[in-house]
Amino acid sequence: MTEISNETRSVIVEREIPFPPEKIWRALTQPHLIADWLMKNDFVPVVDHRFKLSADWGSVDCQVLEVEPNKTLSYTWAAYDLVSIVTWTLTPTGAGTQLRMEQSGFRPDQRQAYGGARSGWERFFANLEQVLARIE
Numbered sequence: 001m002t003e004i005s006n007e008t009r010s011v012i013v014e015r016e017i018p019f020p021p022e023k024i025w026r027a028l029t030q031p032h033l034i035a036d037w038l039m040k041n042d043f044v045p046v047v048d049h050r051f052k053l054s055a056d057w058g059s060v061d062c063q064v065l066e067v068e069p070n071k072t073l074s075y076t077w078a079a080y081d082l083v084s085i086v087t088w089t090l091t092p093t094g095a096g097t098q099l100r101m102e103q104s105g106f107r108p109d110q111r112q113a114y115g116g117a118r119s120g121w122e123r124f125f126a127n128l129e130q131v132l133a134r135i136e
Contacts (some may be wrong), residue, residue, distance in 0.1 A: 010104040011117045013125055018096040019132050021070040027131050028073055028088055037127035045073065062086075077103060082113045101125070 039053040053060040066074040074087040084105035091098040106114040
């Protein structure tokens with residue numbers, strides 16, 4: 001008898017970033033800034049809005065699930081066989097903002113997608129920090 005696990009895994013990246021939540025929120029929600037650190041997009045921070053992230057390798061279909069300005073942003077992330085949820089949480093700190101991103105919903109048989117997301121989000125965070133350093 002074969003047992004199939006229903007457990008899913010998450011990719012979590014957390015950083016303390018020396019900018020206020022309002023500035024980070026702009027980079028997470030303004031399409032031209034998202035394009036600078038993540039992918040081209042038609043994002044609008046409105047619950048139920050469907051949008052697409054596009055790169056040279058393909059695209060990701062998304063739908064906004066939650067918007068709490070300067071605090072929480074959540075959206076679906078569907079590409080290839082992966083259907084997951086990306087949740088951003090911004091928490092003010094004395095030195096700026098604790099930024100947490102969790103992409104949840106990786107099935108045990110999606111090792112390659114999980115590994116790709118782990119390395120991809122590290123790159124995206126580095127790009128995000130560069131964008132934050134140059135915007136007013």
